[in-house]
Amino acid sequence: TESNRLTLRNIESMREELAEGKSRIIRYSSSYFIKGDGDELSGKKKALVKYLKKVGIKVEGKRFGDAKIRNRLISGNVNGIYLDPKSVSYLIPINHGYLFDENGAYYGRCDITGAPVFLDRSLLPSSHELVLGMTGFGKSYFVKSTMFREKVARGVELKIVDPLGEYGGVASNLGARSVDMMNMEMNMFEKVKFLTLKENVDRTLALLITLFNLGNEELGVLDSGITKMYEEDQSYEFLKDFVLSRSPQVYNKISPIFDGSFKKFCTGRNPEMSGDVRIDLSKVPKKILPFYMLLSLDLLMRSAGGKQTNLVIDEAHYLLQEDVVGSLERYVRHARHLGTSIILISQSANDFLKSRSSLSIMENCSIHVLFRHQAVTDEMINFYKLDDSLSGFLRNVAGFNGRYSKALLITPHLSTILRFESSEEERYIVDGIR
Known part of the structure; x- marks a missing residue:
């Protein structure tokens, strides 16, 4: 043929060469794409299919919108799967809207097609x-690298809650300041401006619950006191x-926040957390890590609402405890309106x-990246619609x-096996390794 590009003229030439014995086909397959207004596409498609069949080319088209076909495709089992243009566009970056945005950050390649994934x-x-x-x-290296790429591509601010000291190197190389919460x-106790009065009360109670083993009667006293404090704009x-x-008795139980080691978290001024910030919690005892992690999230969200921000929370399972997860869910819901993207990492x-609260968090995340799992439970299979x-x-x-x-x-418009x-140079910036 006169070109590697498939055109009607080339198809005709190929047919003539085959008929004259000048060429032979061992195996041939091709995908086709139709451009035009939505109302015109159906007619154009029918005309093309009719012509291809007329010259002896078999044409099949099937969508893969259902989960069964999708799973076969992204698993690499493509035998017998034929895609129409809209379906193919899910796999090819330049053909599918905002998800594959060339102005986004490069996340890797589709392992099935080799197509680059920009997000x-x-x-x-x-x-x-x-x-x-x-x-x-x-997973940690993946997060470090993609956050670095998003910073380069989109200029976002980066905030990190770092319980294990995992992100010190990349934070330093990106010029982020490290903060020692201890x-x-x-x-x-200062109110968070974008939360309602009840949300502020629940937020404060959750912080206290992570520190003290409080019963219903004790919580009732604190709930009444905190509510009245906020209603009347009173102080600590x-x-x-x-x-x-x-x-x-309740006073004695929570006395460390009034007169003891935690008083410093109740009587000072909340610092501004603008720019790139890493909160280092690596020296915090595990027993009180949920308190420090929730307090860190609280502090960072107080500064939200300016520049587009990625907020990374490592070891997020510490915030999934029954009395704490509601606060995390609340911030996940509010963050999207403040230009803040929360990236949660867990095992x-x-x-x-x-x-219900942690499921709500899952449903409010548009991007899911799943690495190796020791146990793939029925609940996982049902939520993600996984096949064997x-x-x-x-x-x-x-x-x-x-x-x-x-x-x-897994995203709203693409599910694939990502190769990263x-x-x-990136390895050096992310982990200091040459």
Whole structure:
């Protein structure tokens, strides 16, 4: 043929060469794409199919909108699957709207087609992300690299809640300042402006619950005192007097916030957290890590609402405790209206399938990236509509293999096995490795 491009003229030439014995076909297949207004596409498609059949070319078209066909496709089992143009456009970056935006950050390649995946999360219905998988299979490195790429591509601010000290290197290389929460002064009782009065009361109670084992009667006293404090715009001293007058026993139980080691979190000023910030919690005892993580999230969200921001929370399972997860869910709901994308990292999707609040968090995340899972439960299979092939992929294949990583990427408009790898320069910036 006179060109590698498939045209009607080339098809005619190919047919003539075959008829004259000048060429022979061992095997031939091709995909076709039709451009035009929506109302015209159906007619154009029918005309093309009619012509192709006339010259002896078999044409089949099937959508893969249902989960069964989708799973076969992204698992690499493509035998007998034929795609119409709209379906094919899900796999080809330049043909499908905002998800594959060339102005977005490069996330890797579709492992099935080799197509590059560019992602501009700010254009998704909800820009939050879950990155889930076992320790040691590449999820932390994936987050570090993609956050670096988004910073370069989109200029976003980066905030990190770092319980294990995992993100110190990349934060330093990106010029982020590190904050030691254990030696800071702040005021956790100050109202968060974008929350309602009840939400502020619940937020404050959740912080106290992470520190003290409080029963219903004790919570009732604190609920009344905190509500009255906020209603009347009173100070921390008002709450102190209120609790002491109502129940000396409750006062004694939570006395560390009034007169002890946690008083510094109640009487200071809340610092501004603008720019790139990493909150280092690596020295915090695990027993009180939920308190410090929730307090960190609280502090960072107070500064939200300016520049587009990615807020990374590592070891997010610490915030999924029954009395704490409601606060996380609340911030996930509010963050999307403040230009903040929350990226939650945890060791298993099963961590989020245990309560209504954590399920709500999953449903409010448009981006799910699944690495290796030791257990793929029925709840996971039902939530993500996995078949046996994809369940096996998550148990046995997903993760880092020494050269690159593979993960199951699920978004509103694309589900595929993502192949992720880094350049030498990126590895140095992210992990300091040459």
